[in-house]
Amino acid sequence: MTRIFRLTILLLTAASLSVVLAEPPHRILWSWFADDDLRFINPRETGVGYLAASLHIEGRDRVLSHPRTSPVRIARGTYEIAVIHIDYHRASFTPEQRRLVVAMIAEIAGLTRAPAVQIDFDAPQSAYPFYRDLLRDLRQRLGARIFISITALVSWCESPHSWLSTLQVDEIVPMPFHLGRVTPFLFPGCRGSIGVSLRDAPVFMLTRGQRIYFFPGPQRWSRQSVQAAFEEVKQ
């Protein structure tokens, strides 16, 4: 019995070290443009969302890809989120562009083998249907096993009937950067997670159990800045 118990403990310990969580942990460090080395973080408590590529939608049929070129080193076993930033210029948001964007995101998911993707985008109101359909197609393409997260403007979260309610995603991360203290969002889907910029902390209202994404600003992450960010949140 004791041997079985010991074996079980050993197996559980091994599993906890090698198997990544099904859902992101409650603290995620965003790594955007900097050359980051995040191998020092505790993978059981903290995940990493790294910008994997920027996609630029332009004209009627163009989607230009700018993959990440600066390295980010992450310890094995850390929960990884491949972030895809999407911007646009004189874009028509056509079905062909939707197809290309979905294919590119799926490619990134395949290459990185990250358990989660996060789409960071801004959208004019006219592009809401485009993103709604895009996220639907992406869900079909990636299947239920890949966690799909999106970032959101605060204004999208300020109505209980937000357009976000139509999106097939696992998580919405509002980003009240530079906006000062905010009251809980009227749209319930926006309350589970929040993105904070280190330069703003702690001017936002946090709620218990919320997943927090930390944006470091233009600088690289360091042990000190990670610790300081977590301390700020505790307070």
Added chain:
Amino acid sequence: MRRTSTIVFGAALFLFTSWWIVRACAPEFEVAVFSYKRHPDLPRAGFVNGNLGVLQPTFARSYLVIAYRYLNGAGLNQREREQARDYYKDRETGTWDHVGTDWPAKWQAARARITSVAAPHQTQVGNGQQAYDPETHSFLLNCAEDAYRVALHTFEDRRNRFGASSRAFIAWLTAQDAVFANCDGSQLTIPPEAAAGLPSLIRADREYQIAAANFYAGKYQTALDRFERIGRDASSPWNMISRYVVARTLFRMTESSAPAGAGLQRECMRIVADAKLVPIHGMTLNLLHRAGVLEQDSAYFRSLAILLSSRGQDDGLREELWNYTTMYDKFIEGPDPSPFRNADLTSWIYNFQARDAGAEAQSMSRWKQTHSTPWLLAALTHATSRTPERADLLNAAAHIPRDSPGYLTALYHADRLQLAAGNRAGIRDSLESIIGDPALRPLPSSVNLFRGLRMSAAPNLADFLRSALRKPVLITYSSNVGEVPAYFADPKTSQNSAAVARFDRDATRILNIRTPFRLLKETALGDVLPVGLRREAVMTALTRGLLLDQDISGIVEKLGAAAPELKSRVDAYRHEDTDQGRRFAAAFLILGQPEARPFFAPGISRHTRSGKIDSFRDNWWCPLDLTELYDSHEAAVAITPGFLTGEAEEAEKELRVLKRRGNAADFLGFIVLDYAGNHADDPRIPEALHDIVRSSRYGCNDDNTWKTARRAFQLLHKRYPKSVWAGRTPSWTKETSIREQMKWEREHQQ
């Protein structure tokens, strides 16, 4: 290491291209460019093919390198021309020429046309070229575009040689697909050894393809062994390039921390020491440069100059141009001039561009030593009518054959020297002939330069005016120092057309400084000029005539015919029967026209319509020393037409008078206040006084202008307090910002 070099290259690319895209926050004014100064005529295909036009010392140095190659007989072969185009693509100017230089896209387009073998899937995120590195979660450029260029050329050759549906070609294509399948790093795909029955060329290709596939797959040791073997195989067409790729593989191994640094340097030096490998010398040296071995090395700078002057640079030219121009920029900022003497190309560029006496002496000395075309052009560019070797230079220029790349530059400077020596009639026909030559149609900048000479050869005023008119090659913004063709969005949004003939600076200099009022009046009354310029000529002559106290009645009549909206003020002038009355009427006319000034402005002369105040204070005129409008270089190279040589005294006398007259508000204010003194009942006076205050605000003013404005203001409010013009003139000011003044004006008018 690899990442570092990528970053350094990226930073260098930004630094050396960013000046094209840096745009000022200050107001932008449209300007007309009549001859490009930074680059040759567009598209640059003609220049890259050796049709150099008239070379300018102000051209970017890469163009002078290309020019030097043509002038010394090396020229550019087909591959070097491609390399030159790719270099300009790197400089983010590739789109100027509308030639496709996107080799991966070209490869994919060519590949897609072969439907008998399905084109392989290609990742879209990394454009098929970038490989994902799971260690760093980032993408690295694995297959550079040069790989696609070489593949495309081989594709075309093998298809033409064996046929698109041949077994040989299909075998080559299938293997090439396998090579490129490694580019995105997602799979390892090595083509199999070639079947024995395939042609020997395809088998040799396959050897290279297998080595390349290993290289892109990161199997560097295997790639190295295979490239070395091909390098030893004299029968392989890939023999020479494999020697270079061996070094390149060692470089990648160095980047990936494998112990290959010393081997890389040794291999590179072995290549450079082998005279049979000249075509890969440049790219090999570039590799050492990228490896940081040759940074700041003046011997390397010299080697690059020698390579860039030599034939057979082939696929190395692009990087040689990059490294050479980058090092040139570094050296020229340093205190040590010796790097500019250690190679003929460098010395030529330095002396061709410099404008000092030392450069002139060195150019002359080098021409006497070498009698080469590049140095003849350098010496000609510096020469003036006082140069002792002028006759020898002219003689040498006359012997440059018409099909020489240096012909137009030599002809231009020879004609310039002839003109400066007074031989105007002798070269007039020659200039007419060259300007009308259909072969110069792709070289509008050069044609405009020859037009400038033709203008100075004019025998009379009408001929001068006709040849002074030139169409710009570009309408752009003043901040566009790089003469980028599409600087701001759509050029069609410009309010000024490049199709309209205008005056360049050399023409306005002659008109403003060398031409007496008598001939300016003739210009205004004549019909040589196009409509837009004719009105400017009329207003210029009218203003200058008033300033010089000359008879301007004929000019006012002409203005009345050209500008019906001025009818009432023109009629008022006609009805005056005293000199004082006519002067007042003319001043009143000019006060209503802020575009009025006693001189011509080059290119786009003003950015605001006639009769409207310009927001940036380009209204009326400032105190006038017209010679200050032009710099000393313009003065040095200016050639006054022969018909004006007898007018010099009269023109200079008038310039002295103009200089004493002061700015518009003071000069016109004096006339108005003088007239108002004894014509209190004239209904035009209140408006004229208002106009004086207005011109002091929106025009040029100096320390005393406010006194004129105050006098006008006080008289207006004292004598005509209930007039509408007094109401529209609530204050006078010494000086406020132009924005505040415009705001004041708008609010007040409402």
